[in-house]
Amino acid sequence: xxxxxxxxxxxxxxxxxxxxxxxxxxxxxxxxxxxxxxxxxxxxxxxxxxxxxxxxxxxxxxxxxxxxxxxxxxxxxxxxxxxxxxxxxxxxxxxxxxxxxxxxxxxxxxxxxxxxxxxxxxxxxxxxxxxxxxxxxxxxxxxxxxxxxxxxxxxxxxxxxxxxxxxxxxxxxxxxxxxxxxxxxxxxxxxxxxxxxxxxxxxxxxxxxxxxxxxxxxxxxxxxxxxxxxxxxxxxxxxxxxxxxxxxxxxxxxxxxxxxxxxxxxxxxxxxxxxxxxxxxxxxxxxxxxxxxxxxxxxxxxxxxxxxxxxxxxxx
Amino acid sequence: xxxxxxxxxxxxxxxxxxxxxxxxxxxxxxxxxxxxxxxxxxxxxxxxxxxxxxxxxxxxxxxxxxxxxxxxxxxxxxxxxxxxxxxxxxxxxxxxxxxxxxxxxxxxxxxxxxxxxxxxxxxxxxxxxxxxxxxxxxxxxxxxxxxxxxxxxxxxxxxxxxxxxxxxxxxxxxxxxxxxxxxxxxxxxxxxxxxxxxxxxxxxxxxxxxxxxxxxxxxxxxxxxxxxxxxxxxxxxxxx
Numbered sequence: 001x002x003x004x005x006x007x008x009x010x011x012x013x014x015x016x017x018x019x020x021x022x023x024x025x026x027x028x029x030x031x032x033x034x035x036x037x038x039x040x041x042x043x044x045x046x047x048x049x050x051x052x053x054x055x056x057x058x059x060x061x062x063x064x065x066x067x068x069x070x071x072x073x074x075x076x077x078x079x080x081x082x083x084x085x086x087x088x089x090x091x092x093x094x095x096x097x098x099x100x101x102x103x104x105x106x107x108x109x110x111x112x113x114x115x116x117x118x119x120x121x122x123x124x125x126x127x128x129x130x131x132x133x134x135x136x137x138x139x140x141x142x143x144x145x146x147x148x149x150x151x152x153x154x155x156x157x158x159x160x161x162x163x164x165x166x167x168x169x170x171x172x173x174x175x176x177x178x179x180x181x182x183x184x185x186x187x188x189x190x191x192x193x194x195x196x197x198x199x200x201x202x203x204x205x206x207x208x209x210x211x212x213x214x215x216x217x218x219x220x221x222x223x224x225x226x227x228x229x230x231x232x233x234x235x236x237x238x239x240x241x242x243x244x245x246x247x248x249x250x251x252x253x254x255x256x257x258x259x260x261x262x263x264x265x266x267x268x269x270x271x272x273x274x275x276x277x278x279x280x281x282x283x284x285x286x287x288x289x290x291x292x293x294x295x296x297x298x299x300x301x302x303x304x305x306x307x308x309x310x311x312x313x314x315x316x
Numbered sequence: 317x318x319x320x321x322x323x324x325x326x327x328x329x330x331x332x333x334x335x336x337x338x339x340x341x342x343x344x345x346x347x348x349x350x351x352x353x354x355x356x357x358x359x360x361x362x363x364x365x366x367x368x369x370x371x372x373x374x375x376x377x378x379x380x381x382x383x384x385x386x387x388x389x390x391x392x393x394x395x396x397x398x399x400x401x402x403x404x405x406x407x408x409x410x411x412x413x414x415x416x417x418x419x420x421x422x423x424x425x426x427x428x429x430x431x432x433x434x435x436x437x438x439x440x441x442x443x444x445x446x447x448x449x450x451x452x453x454x455x456x457x458x459x460x461x462x463x464x465x466x467x468x469x470x471x472x473x474x475x476x477x478x479x480x481x482x483x484x485x486x487x488x489x490x491x492x493x494x495x496x497x498x499x500x501x502x503x504x505x506x507x508x509x510x511x512x513x514x515x516x517x518x519x520x521x522x523x524x525x526x527x528x529x530x531x532x533x534x535x536x537x538x539x540x541x542x543x544x545x546x547x548x549x550x551x552x553x554x555x556x
Contacts, residue, residue: 180421187407187418194405196389197367197398199423199473203388255409 003178007171014167018160022151030159032276034227036268037162038220042241043248043260044169045216048176050246051254053209054189055109059100059116060245062123063214065236066093067221072133072231075141082161086222093218094211101210105203117242124237138232141225158223169216173257176212185209217245240285244268247288251295253304262303267291318381320345320508321366321397321477326375328361328532335361336372337532343477343508348499350523350540351512354552358532359512360402363481367399368392380476393423398475402482404462408455412446412465413437415454416472423473437472444468444498460491467498477508484515492518520544528552 001009021029042060049055067089074080074088096119104115128136143154151157176182184205187195196202225231244267252263271284299306321343328336335358343349353359364370366377368389377385379397387395398419407415416437425433441447444464449457454465463483470478480499484492496518502509513519519526519540526543528536530552536543543549 183414183418184422186409190407190409191405193369194401194407194469195418197369197393197401198419198469199390199393200418201388201390201422 003171003175006174010167010171011164014163018163021159022156027153027155028276030153030155032272034155034159034162035272036265037159037166038224039244039248039264039268040166040261041162041169041220042217042245043252043264044166044173044257045213045220046245047213047249047254047257047260048173048216049209049213051249051259052177052182052185052189053206055105055206055210056113056246057116057210057213058113058242058246059118059120060217061237061239061241062116062120063093063096063217064221064224064241065123065127065233066096067218068224068231068236069127069133070218071222071225072139072141075225076132076139082157082223082226086161086165086219089222090215090219093221094215096218097211097214098207100214101207105206105210120237120242124233127233127236134232136233138230138235139225140230142229143226154226158227161223165219169219170257170261172212172216173260176209177257181205181208243285243288247292249302251291251302253302253306253308255301256304259302259304266303318345319343319378320347320380322376322378323362323366324376326362326365326372326377328358328365328370328372335532336365338375339529339532339534341527341534341537343510345476345508346503346506347508348503348522348524349508349510350519350526351510351529352514352516352519352526353529356531357529359529360481361532362529363399363479363510363512366392366479367397390422393419393473393475396474396476397479398423398470398473398477399479400463400466400470400481400483402485404459404466406454406457406462406465408453410454411451412441412454412457413450415465415469416440419469419473440468440472443471443501445494460487460494463487463495464498467495471502471507475507477510478502479510479512481512482514483511484513484518496522516544 042064046057046060049057070089070092071085074085100116100119104112127133133139147154147157184195184200187198187200188202188205192202224236248263248267249260251267252261253259267288270287274283274287295302319342323339323341326336326339327334339362351359361370365372368387372385376383379395384392384395407418413434417433420433420436438447438450441450444467446461446464446468449461457465467480467483483495492515499509499511499522511519511522523540525538526540527534528543528549535548535552536546
């Protein structure tokens with residue numbers, strides 16, 4: 001399927017999905033689906049650097065928070081329209097990714113992972129001490145009273161935005177994967193030295209994929225303050241973002257765009273179920289951890305890897 | 317005749333150890349040169365300095381007249397300076413065919429004049445005798461096939477100079493002949509080859525000229541028969 005066809009299909013599917021779910025009478029559906037979609041975007045974004053390029057980013061929460069807090073700034077400054085906030089947050093996180101990439105990607109593997117974690121801590125401290133965005137107290141970001149497009153509630157709008165953002169992320173990820181760029185990234189993942197000696201401009205490609213990955217993570221965070229109506233550093237920088245955006249691609253499969261989608265929908269839904277049906281929200285990270293151990297030992301290439309292996313065996 | 321590769325006064329140090337101590341070396345277009353020397357004499361370091369995976373501290377490296385000392389490795393292969401690795405480094409998650417697509421797309425294509433990438437890759441695989449394994453995963457190949465893939469990937473960059481770093485070490489006699497034939501075939505395409513090797517039978521059969529590196533210095537360079545008869549070379553290999 002060509003990129004353009006895939007983009008059209010993805011958007012059509014997203015719109016149909018968004019429209020169909022307006023028939024769901026249960027308000028809670030939208031709140032839960034918002035969270036799952038958030039993870040779809042985060043996992044897909046993480047996988048562009050982590051899965052395709054082989055560089056583990058522990059700082060997903062930082063880029064998510066950059067998106068969220070750029071919305072807070074724009075809200076405090078002049079109540080900017082939502083679209084402006086989304087674009088600004090995406091660009092800000094992309095720029096931060098570019099900076100991180102430029103400073104750290106000369107280092108190999110594990111050093112990058114540590115640097116990304118450090119960035120998260122530095123940014124957290126910065127936000128806690130920045131009074132304009134509420135500091136440690138947090139800040140209120142109230143949903144507008146009027147909901148556009150005749151939607152019943154603001155969460156419906158946020159939900160549709162998330163569906164579209166997820167579609168955009170998947171299109172970006174798949175386009176990269178199938179392109180010459182994607183082949184170059186895969187070569188870096190397999191053997192960076194051999195890639196460089198095959199003509200792949202490794203540094204430039206790594207910086208680019210970091211930038212795109214971080215920008216999409218930022219995009220996922222831009223509507224978050226509206227979703228909660230209140231934001232504080234500990235929720236925006238929550239450990240669960242960093243852990244989930246690694247765990248979901250790992251469980252789904254890191255080699256293609258579809259793995260993170262499967263992982264996020266599966267893990268995200270399980271977490272919602274546990275939280276609501278059994279009121280065991282605190283167990284969420286434990287469940288993620290247990291599933292992660294299970295998959296790393298039994299199906300190290302994730303669900304997609306397992307399916308692929310099964311298909312190959314059957315073909316023989 | 318103009319030199320394709322020209323190295324003068326190259327010095328490379330690792331801390332206090334001088335691995336290359338003022339090496340001068342040149343290769344003409346289409347020439348077949350053997351580079352030999354005892355273990356630790358600096359052969360691989362020289363390859364790394366030429367290919368750009370290491371930077372020499374002093375001296376000049378010119379390729380087709382350009383000073384390439386400041387170029388990163390990916391720029392050098394785009395100019396037509398390819399190398400194979402002593403220990404094969406396949407892109408293990410890709411098929412054999414896809415392995416060749418990387419240099420075809422990133423190095424060869426930039427110098428223009430190409431048909432469909434997959435056809436090009438198949439053509440090269442046919443030359444090295446790996447066409448039957450085009451769709452196998454490269455991580456699961458045998459040692460000899462991995463060496464062939466290593467050379468095929470270097471060839472896929474459509475180089476003007478190919479440096480083969482011990483492609484035959486540890487292979488059986490018939491496998492050595494396979495690889496030798498492959499490298500000799502490059503001559504027909506006008507590709508210059510620097511062959512680094514310990515298998516003397518192969519080096520003697522292959523080389524139009526042999527250079528000898530000992531402890532980071534070049535001690536001999538010239539006609540193969542004359543070089544292996546050189547008392548200094550004999551001393552370096554066998555002692556007194």
